[in-house]
Amino acid sequence: MNTVALSSATAPAPVRTRLSWLNVWTIGALIVGAIVALPIITVIVIAFTPGDDIWSHLASTVLPVYISTTLTLMIGVGVGTIVIGVGTAWLAAMCRFPGKRLFEWALLLPLAMPAYVIAYVYTDILDYAGPVQTVLREIFGWTTRHEYWFPEIRSTGGAVAMMTLVLYPYVYILSRAAFLEQSVGVLEASRILGRGPWRSFFSVALPLARPAIVVGVSLALMETLNDFGTVDFFAVSTFTLGIYDVWLNMNNVAGAAQLAGVLLVFVISLIVIERLGRRRQKFHNVGGTYKALPGYTLTGWRRVFAIVACVLPVGMGFVLPALVLISNSITYFDAALDSKFYQYALNSVLLSSLAALLAVLVGIFLAYALRLKGGRFLKILVRFSSLGYAVPGSVLAVGVLVSLGKFDNSLDAFMRHSFGLSTGLLLSGTVAAVTFGYLVRFLALSFGSVEAALEKITPNMDGAARSLGHGPWRTLGRVHLPLIRASVLTAAILVFVDCMKELPLTVILRPFNFHTLATFVHQYASDEQFGEASLAALAIVGFGIIPVIALSFAITRSRPGSNGQEGTQ
Amino acid sequence: MKGLHIYGVSHSYGDNQVLRNVGLLVPAGELVCLLGPSGCGKSTLLRLAAGLEPLQQGSVIINDVEVANKDLFVPPERRRIGLMFQDYALFPHLKVIDNVTFGLVGMDKKQAHERAMDMLDQVGMGHHIDKHPHMLSGGQQQRVALARALAPGPELLLLDEPFSGLDTSMRARIREQTLDVLKRAGVATLMVTHDPEEAMFMADRIKVMGEQGRILQAGRPHEIFYHPKHEFVARLFGIMNSVDGVVIDGHVTTPFGSVSAGAINDGDEVTVLVRPEGIHLTDDQTPGVSVEVQSMHLLGHDSLMRVRMTEGPGNAGEFHVRVHNEFDPALIYPIHAHIDPEYAFVFPLGGGPIFDEPDVLDDGAAGENLSINQDTAAE
Numbered sequence: 001m002n003t004v005a006l007s008s009a010t011a012p013a014p015v016r017t018r019l020s021w022l023n024v025w026t027i028g029a030l031i032v033g034a035i036v037a038l039p040i041i042t043v044i045v046i047a048f049t050p051g052d053d054i055w056s057h058l059a060s061t062v063l064p065v066y067i068s069t070t071l072t073l074m075i076g077v078g079v080g081t082i083v084i085g086v087g088t089a090w091l092a093a094m095c096r097f098p099g100k101r102l103f104e105w106a107l108l109l110p111l112a113m114p115a116y117v118i119a120y121v122y123t124d125i126l127d128y129a130g131p132v133q134t135v136l137r138e139i140f141g142w143t144t145r146h147e148y149w150f151p152e153i154r155s156t157g158g159a160v161a162m163m164t165l166v167l168y169p170y171v172y173i174l175s176r177a178a179f180l181e182q183s184v185g186v187l188e189a190s191r192i193l194g195r196g197p198w199r200s201f202f203s204v205a206l207p208l209a210r211p212a213i214v215v216g217v218s219l220a221l222m223e224t225l226n227d228f229g230t231v232d233f234f235a236v237s238t239f240t241l242g243i244y245d246v247w248l249n250m251n252n253v254a255g256a257a258q259l260a261g262v263l264l265v266f267v268i269s270l271i272v273i274e275r276l277g278r279r280r281q282k283f284h285n286v287g288g289t290y291k292a293l294p295g296y297t298l299t300g301w302r303r304v305f306a307i308v309a310c311v312l313p314v315g316m317g318f319v320l321p322a323l324v325l326i327s328n329s330i331t332y333f334d335a336a337l338d339s340k341f342y343q344y345a346l347n348s349v350l351l352s353s354l355a356a357l358l359a360v361l362v363g364i365f366l367a368y369a370l371r372l373k374g375g376r377f378l379k380i381l382v383r384f385s386s387l388g389y390a391v392p393g394s395v396l397a398v399g400v401l402v403s404l405g406k407f408d409n410s411l412d413a414f415m416r417h418s419f420g421l422s423t424g425l426l427l428s429g430t431v432a433a434v435t436f437g438y439l440v441r442f443l444a445l446s447f448g449s450v451e452a453a454l455e456k457i458t459p460n461m462d463g464a465a466r467s468l469g470h471g472p473w474r475t476l477g478r479v480h481l482p483l484i485r486a487s488v489l490t491a492a493i494l495v496f497v498d499c500m501k502e503l504p505l506t507v508i509l510r511p512f513n514f515h516t517l518a519t520f521v522h523q524y525a526s527d528e529q530f531g532e533a534s535l536a537a538l539a540i541v542g543f544g545i546i547p548v549i550a551l552s553f554a555i556t557r558s559r560p561g562s563n564g565q566e567g568t569q
Numbered sequence: 570m571k572g573l574h575i576y577g578v579s580h581s582y583g584d585n586q587v588l589r590n591v592g593l594l595v596p597a598g599e600l601v602c603l604l605g606p607s608g609c610g611k612s613t614l615l616r617l618a619a620g621l622e623p624l625q626q627g628s629v630i631i632n633d634v635e636v637a638n639k640d641l642f643v644p645p646e647r648r649r650i651g652l653m654f655q656d657y658a659l660f661p662h663l664k665v666i667d668n669v670t671f672g673l674v675g676m677d678k679k680q681a682h683e684r685a686m687d688m689l690d691q692v693g694m695g696h697h698i699d700k701h702p703h704m705l706s707g708g709q710q711q712r713v714a715l716a717r718a719l720a721p722g723p724e725l726l727l728l729d730e731p732f733s734g735l736d737t738s739m740r741a742r743i744r745e746q747t748l749d750v751l752k753r754a755g756v757a758t759l760m761v762t763h764d765p766e767e768a769m770f771m772a773d774r775i776k777v778m779g780e781q782g783r784i785l786q787a788g789r790p791h792e793i794f795y796h797p798k799h800e801f802v803a804r805l806f807g808i809m810n811s812v813d814g815v816v817i818d819g820h821v822t823t824p825f826g827s828v829s830a831g832a833i834n835d836g837d838e839v840t841v842l843v844r845p846e847g848i849h850l851t852d853d854q855t856p857g858v859s860v861e862v863q864s865m866h867l868l869g870h871d872s873l874m875r876v877r878m879t880e881g882p883g884n885a886g887e888f889h890v891r892v893h894n895e896f897d898p899a900l901i902y903p904i905h906a907h908i909d910p911e912y913a914f915v916f917p918l919g920g921g922p923i924f925d926e927p928d929v930l931d932d933g934a935a936g937e938n939l940s941i942n943q944d945t946a947a948e
Contacts, residue, residue, distance in 0.1 A: 460658035463621045466645035467652035468672030469721060478671070482662045 025472065029369035029378055032362055036385035039399025039440050046254065046402065047261020058255055062242060066259070070238045070266065072156055073163070073231075074221050080164030081220045084313050085171025086213060090201065091306050092172075093179035096297040103310040104176075105552030110317030111169040112544030114501045114518070116229020117537045119162045120525040121321040123233065124328075126153045154234040163224050165317035170223070171216035173551065178212035179205060197296055214277035218270045225266060226392040228504035229522050239263040240504060243394040247508070253402060260395040271390050322541060328534030336535035340515070345539060348516040351431065352499035355438035356446075356492045362439065363446030363491065367454055368476055371462070386444035393441060393504030400437045400509060404428045429511050437505040442498055446491040453487035454480065493546055500543045571597035571632050572757040573618060573725050578627030578782075580613055587613050588782035591627070593759075595725070600751060600758040602768035604805070605778030611761045614782060615727050618759065619652050620645035632724045648725075651718035651756070655730040657710045659702035665689070665713050666698035672721040688716040691750055708739045715747060719754055726751070728760040732767060744770060765805045769794065777802050800916040803842050808873075810843040810888045813918065821915055824858045824878055825908035830915045838918040845873060845891035847912025850904050857907030862898045863887060870894060876906060 091097070092104045110118075126132050133150055142148050152158065182205060190200040231238045239259060247256035298306050329336065366382050388396060408425045415421045427433055457480060465475040481488075503518045510519060517536045524533035573595040580588040587610040595601045603611045616622040617637070618629055624637040631650065636643040645652075659668050669685035676684065689695045692712040702710055711731065718726060731747065732740050748771055751758055762768050768775050769790040776787045777799075785799045786792075797803035814821040816830040816837050823841050825848060833839060850860070860876040874890045890906065898904060 458654075458656060458658060459621075460654040460656055461660065463616075463619065463645070463652055464654065464658040464660075464717075465671070466621070467619055467648070467650050467723075467727075468717070469646045469649075469674040470671075471644070471646050479660055 025369040025372050026375070026378065029366055030381065032366060033378070033381040033385045036362070036388070036440050036443055037381060038403045039396050039437075040384070040387060040391060041399075042403045042406075043257055043260045043264060043395055043399040046257035047264065058246070058259065062237070063259075063262070065237050066239045066242045067262075069156060069236055070225070070263075073159060073236065073238060074224055074266075076157070076160030077163045077167060077224045078217050078221060080160060081168040081171045081217055082213065084164065084168040085216060085220075086175050086206070086209075088168075088310055088313060089172045089176035089179060090205070091310060093176045094205075094296060095306055097303045097306040099307060099310070103314070105548075106314045106318075107172050107310060108169050108548050108551055109314055109319075109545075110166045111551075112541050112548050113166045113318055113321060114229065114503070114540060114544070115163050115166050115223075115227050116233065116503060116518075116522060116525075117325075117541060118166055118317070118321050119159070119230040119233050120521070120530045120533075120537065121324045122158070122162065123153050123525075124530055125324065126150075156234075156236050159227075159230050159234050159236045162230050163220075163227060165313065167220040167223055168313060168317070170220040171213060174212040174216035174219075175209050178209035182208050211277045211280035214280075215274050218274035218277065221270055222267065222274075222390050222392075225263065225270075226394075226504065228394060228507065229518075232522075233525060239266070240392055240394040243398060244504070244508065247398065253398070253405075257398050257402060260398045263392060263395055267390050267392065267395070271387065274390075322538075325534050325538040325541065328531050329538050332531040332534060335532045340520075341535060344515045344517050344520045344536065347514065348500055348518070351434060351438070351516060352496045355435050355442065355499045356496040358435065358439050359442050359446040359495045360450075360488055360492045362443060363448075363450045364476075364481075364488065366447055367450040368472075368480065370451070371454055371459075372472055382447070385440075386447045388441040389444035391441070393437075393502065394508065396437055396441050397505045397508035400433060400440065400505075401428065404433055404436070429509075431511060431514070434506055434509045434511075437509050438495075438499050438502065441502070441505060442495045445494050445498065446488075449487045449491040449494070450484060453484035457483055490550065493550070497543050497547050501540055571724075572599070573759060574628075574630040575614070575618060576628055578614065578617060578624065578629070580610070580617065580622070580625050580782075586781060588617075591782040591784065593776060593784070595757050595759045597632075597757045598755050599773045600748075600760065600771055602772035602775045603759065603761045603778055604765060604768040604775050605763065607763055609778045609780060610782040611778050612729055615729055615759065615761050618725070619650055619727050620648050649721070649723055651721070651723035651726040653714050653718045653726070653728045653731050655733055657702075657714035657734070659710055659714055659717070661702050663701075664698065665694065665700050665702070665705070668702070668713060669717045669720050672717060674721075685716070685720055688720045689713070691753065692716045693746070707735050708743050711735060711743055712746070715750060719750070719756070723756060726754075726756045726758040728758060730762055731760065733762075733764070740767075747771075777805065795911065797914055800840065800842065800914075803914045803916070806844070808845055808889050810845065810848065812841045812843070814839055814841060816915075823908060823913075825906050826857060828908060828910055828913045828915055833915060833917060839915050840918050842914045842916065843888075843908060844912040845889040846871075847909045848888060848890045848906050849909055850874075850876070850890060850892060850896070850898070850901070850906055852901040852903065853905060853907075857905040859903050860888075860906045862904065865898065867894060872896060874898070876904070878906075 088103070088107050092100060092107060124130055128145060136148070136150070137143065140148070190204045191197075195203060225238075225240065227238075228240050228244065230236075231241045232244070235241075239262065243256045243259045243263070246252050246259060366385075370379060370382060404427045405425070408423070408428050411426060412423045415423050427436075461479055461483075462475060465479045466472075470478065500516075501518060502516075503522055506516055506519050507522065510516070515523070517540050521533040521537045521540065524530060524536075530537075573593070575594075576592040578588055578591045579586065591610070591614060593601075593603070593614065603614065605611045613622065617624055618631075620637065620643060623642055624639065626639055628635060629637040631648060635641060636648050660671065663671065666682070666685055666689070669688055670681045673681035673684055686695060686698070689698060692715055694709060694712050694716060697705065697709065697713075702713070705713065711734070715731075732744055735743055744767065760768075760771060762771075772790055774787065775790055775793050777785045777793065779785045779799075779801055786797065786802045788796075793802060794806065797805075803809065812823045814823060816833050816835050816839055818835065819830055820827045821830050821839055821841055823843070825843070828841055830837075830839060849857075851857075859879045861879050863875040863877050865872055865874045870893075872892050872894050874892055874896075875887055876890055877887050888906070
């Protein structure tokens with residue numbers, strides 16, 4: 001009958017040999033993984049290659065300064081983000097006070113502000129010539145700088161303040177989730193056993209949330225190490241600035257790479273801390289389901305304190321700078337539009353879109369290749385190539401620069417030798433180099449979300465599709481892609497926005513005279529012409545808000561009792 | 570020969586060997602159940618047959634075509650098999666009808682639609698074609714998954730715990746329907762389950778699997794139940810009464826009476842396993858032992874009773890007895906228990922098989938063929 005006709009319709013099954021790992025997926029993933037891992041490997045190799053004279057010179061002069069400044073910055077930002085992030089997370093998760101629902105997501109807004117933008121804004125406001133000091137002078141009748149003391153914004157302390165203001169949301173979002181995940185029972189038990197809210201917080205809630213806090217802080221510190229705009233503007237001698245200085249001003253790539261190697265030590269310790277934190281996080285997840293938390297209803301001065309504690313970070317980290325940017329943009333609107341704004345905006349958008357597209361494609365390819373055949377070597381390589389998110393842009397830039405330079409030179413030599421043609425520096429100093437840099441740095445974002453989305457699809461789905469006669473490509477197209485569409489889109493947006501904000505990689509790798517919004521803002525701010533660049537800065541912040549909106553939706557959904565998780569609320 | 574033929578298959582995950590030299594045969598048109606506890610490797614064997622897992626050692630042959638050995642691997646999409654998972658794995662983004670036409674590769678649209686409709690009608694889901702899987706109940710999803718697996722007309726159907734996702738009230742009905750559809754399709758089917766009752770109900774032939782995929786016994790449901798060749802097989806179907814003893818003159822003496830020891834040598838220590846329904850309670854004193862009732866639990870059609878020996882040789886233990894639900898212990902006194910040899914099985918002490926089974930090497934190929942020949946002769 002029908003069945004027989006159907007089964008004899010197809011030709012006898014062709015047969016493949018045992019070397020089935022030799023397919024486009026495994027080989028492709030190995031090649032792509034190797035290319036993406038190349039810059040980081042390059043830096044490591046150079047760092048461990050016996051150095052020339054410059055190294056001892058650096059070690060005896062600037063290295064101690066770099067180390068102490070970087071450490072100071074990290075400790076400052078670490079403490080600052082923990083205090084603000086954990087404090088506001090506790091208020092938003094466990095307490096009841098007016099405006100709580102607003103603050104729950106508004107506390108994320110500073111995430112949209114790149115540290116360098118906020119640094120320019122506050123310098124604008126707090127400088128000697130800025131409005132604050134001017135008003136103070138007018139009120140008190142001072143006429144010169146020497147008659148009064150005012151904190152210097154362009155200092156290590158200033159850099160700590162700027163970065164804390166925009167990076168605390170990392171700690172906030174993770175510790176809030178951790179507080180919400182804690183079983184109410186644990187806290188109630190603590191109360192019943194005679195501990196007050198404060199002691200319960202310190203003896204139960206905080207230790208349980210510690211792994212999440214550790215992850216949040218290490219992410220914030222990775223961003224701190226990555227920062228270039230702020231420290232450059234404030235002339236705070238961190239490693240990132242040092243790398244830039246040694247490479248551009250001393251014209252010494254090897255020295256820059258060796259500095260980058262030392263910086264990698266910091267990064268690797270952060271990665272280890274983060275991984276350990278994540279591992280323990282799994283262990284610490286006590287209750288699986290969200291329950292409506294009882295929450296402490298705050299009254300009197302406590303209520304006022306809670307509101308102030310939430311208003312300050314949002315106000316200083318987002319509202320005030322945004323208002324300044326808007327007012328500057330209006331004042332300098334004509335000048336800003338004159339100055340090739342559209343060209344730079346277009347550069348930014350095109351470059352970021354291209355990078356986002358590439359990152360998503362490569363991310364899907366690698367994640368699916370791992371799903372098809374997760375050999376151990378491939379797994380390690382892919383993990384390694386997605387380390388970029390932790391590695392500061394300046395370090396990656398050096399890695400990209402050196403490895404592309406090697407590639408260009410060998411290609412040139414080969415072409416000259418075989419065909420008598422010179423290809424010159426084919427990729428170095430081109431938009432391709434910048435895009436590659438973005439890909440290396442942000443691949444982890446897209447790979448991570450694609451991998452997480454794929455993990456939610458049971459392998460039986462693959463089995464079903466395959467047994468129904470669809471090969472790996474068609475299965476990907478007809479089953480997986482439709483199912484992970486939303487995550488892929490989210491990943492693309494995240495990468496896009498991060499590329500829009502990206503500064504250190506772009507500054508080093510961009511072609512001569514090529515500007516993105518970020519480099520444009522940086523250059524104008526460095527030239528004390530921040531007013532003209534405000535519109536561009538505002539545009540960057542505008543794009544930065546997109547993922548914050550997405551995150552705040554997630555926050556609203558995770559709110560205890562919402563979305564039918566508790567049904568009756 | 571037609572159907573599925575697996576032999577000499579060994580498989581390890583890292584250092585953990587889950588299958589050791591396993592053989593298996595599913596003749597065309599038959600439904601074979603692979604019955605075993607979780608972790609015995611039965612699902613792995615299914616995945617190897619499907620091609621979801623690369624074969625490390627041995628051979629898989631489907632309808633006379635070798636599809637896998639250690640140098641050869643035909644990917645699942647070229648094996649023309651149907652596969653149904655415990656979680657059904659319906660594509661959540663596709664409507665019921667699109668799920669079923671999914672596997673009709675290379676067929677023109679109209680034809681594929683007709684074929685899918687035909688299959689959906691057969692499983693009684695013809696009027697749900699525009700729904701998405703999440704709108705269906707577990708039983709409905711199961712039927713769609715079955716239609717989807719059968720639609721391309723596979724030469725072999727593999728079912729992985731197809732009913733374990735259903736609640737008990739529904740399971741019996743769906744099981745019956747599935748069996749009807751499978752019989753109509755006449756496709757060679759290998760079904761994996763850990764539920765003995767399910768295997769008894771569905772299977773033409775049952776293969777009981779022990780550790781590392783060792784086939785402890787293969788046979789018709791009747792044989793598995795009435796002639797277990799292994800203590801493990803005998804214990805599959807619920808509570809057992811166990812009495813240790815020694816073979817004397819080809820018989821073992823139990824408190825309830827004497828049982829034939831079959832091929833076991835005189836003087837060997839043995840365990841006698843008696844099903845609860847294998848102990849009869851009467852007021853006839855001659856063959857048995859006097860017992861008193863400890864407790865009685867009504868299970869529905871019958872009752873499970875715990876009795877204790879009031880006298881007897883040494884071990885005055887407790888035993889389980891299954892009686893009809895209308896049995897009233899108050900009506901007979903004194904109560905005597907005696908054994909029904911049909912429900913009593915004798916095994917060498919220490920858990921080995923009663924008969925010297927062929928070496929594991931032959932367990933698959935030779936042993937299998939032998940039993941097939943016997944079966945065909947009987948039919």
